[in-house]
Amino acid sequence: MMRTRLALSIVVLAPMGAFACVQLFGIDDGILVSVPEGGSDANGDSGPDAGCAGRITVTKNDHFVTNNGPVPSSWDFTDAGAAVFVIASDGGLTTYPGQGTLGSFTVDGVPDCVEYYVTPPNRQTGTATWVFAKERNLDVSEWVVGKPVGPSADGGAQLALNVTGLTPWTPSDVLGMWAVDSNFIGLVQPFNPGDVMGVANFDIRSVGGDTWLLQNDTLYVLDTAFVDASVMAGATLSTVRQSYVATNVTTPSGQTTTIDAALTATGQSTTINIAWDHSAFALHAGELNPTLQGINQFIFIDPNPVGGHGYITGSPDFATYVLPNGNGSLESFPVTFNNPFPAQWAIDVGASFFTNVDITLDSPTAEGGVAQTQSGFYGASFFCLFGVSGSDVLTPDGGPMAPLVSPVLIPKINGQDLFTHVTGVGVEPTLSWNAPSLGTVTTYYVTVRELSVNAVKPSRVNVDLLARIFTSSTTLRIPPGILELGKQYDVSIDASYSAGIPSTSPTLFAWPQCDATILSGVFAP
16 A cells, blocks of 8 residues: 555543543554653653643654665655544543644644644554653654555565575475565465475565565565574574575566576675573563463574664564473574675564463354364563674673563453453453563553454454554553444553663664563453
């Protein structure tokens, strides 16, 4: 989908008692962010209501990361229709007009210290980011992979790689591609065991975000193969052994473009020294969900064109190290891989810890007429990301990789255990939790999902993302317009830490970054 200029609005809540900061208002497929209280206001005062008086100023100065470096792009609010809405006790709205310019807009006349919504467009996915705040200065800038505009891939195109020079193919090998300017990523296992050449076909199409057709783009092709890790029994290590770089690649809409990809090991040979403390993650595993069914741990090493600006989704891996049933010990070992990317690009190392959690739905259409269950990597996890300097992973204390924040504690819905199956909670239930026992939380965010039985395979559950709600509070009321009577839902609650990022910049990230995510039981209004 082509990016378009979107209207930006703010919704303001009048004070509603002790929990005014969590009385949220209608949201549909968006993200809300609650920014914490504190600091000092324009008059120099400090305290719970500091920084929430006077003019509202919102800035959005983005950076688009391309193969040749970042491209700054300020959002044009000149005619974006910025407005402010105060929600009255009767549900009516009072509108306050805003004044926009390139990179920012302002709104005057809003009552002091009332909450408001900002809906800046999310350039990465094309959906709205919702910001819920009391403070009068917000930065909703982003670092986005891909160029600002390009030819749409909605119509689709085909890319055929005529690959030669393969190390004899094994079933665990993967062929990956990445074209950064177009935000195109492809991963396939296209060959038969023992193949040293073959043709791999990729579809280029926008799915869930902006993917452009390639237009004079640089295409990186990565041959990732299993390596005998010789580190721990049961572990598997896969690394990029060979690569190919194609320049000036263009893929016209509706056509097939063929590229001869002769793989070689001519990229830079890179070694990263891994030190990983399993026990630090395992110590808090039970807090993710009390019904977890096994532990899956893995490390990944990725190219990162945005450098210290944090996590990017979907980049191909230089290396993955999987330990299905970690023993809670410390591991230290080197990982070597082929790196064809520009020397100025950064490298990040992630440590992830997933648990399997059953989902059980009450449904007359499920198999057996009562319920249905799905297990899998679903929502309960640790995810920590660190930068690299030379061959060393940059952890805050210089020690092994370990979680920087632990999960929230004692989560409840309307005062009931959130981990259990709860019904009759209403369409605007209140979630609450205690702060984690480990680390400092930059922000919490709650992801709300609708669950339903798959019509084709009743043994499976459909999971639809409805909203992500960012907050600094440990009490949060799910706003109207998300939940409906007669349907079933779950939520995940992330305790998130990102180094040096203030909560007034909710759309920015930085290394080191760490999330601890709990998964609720199923609940129904």
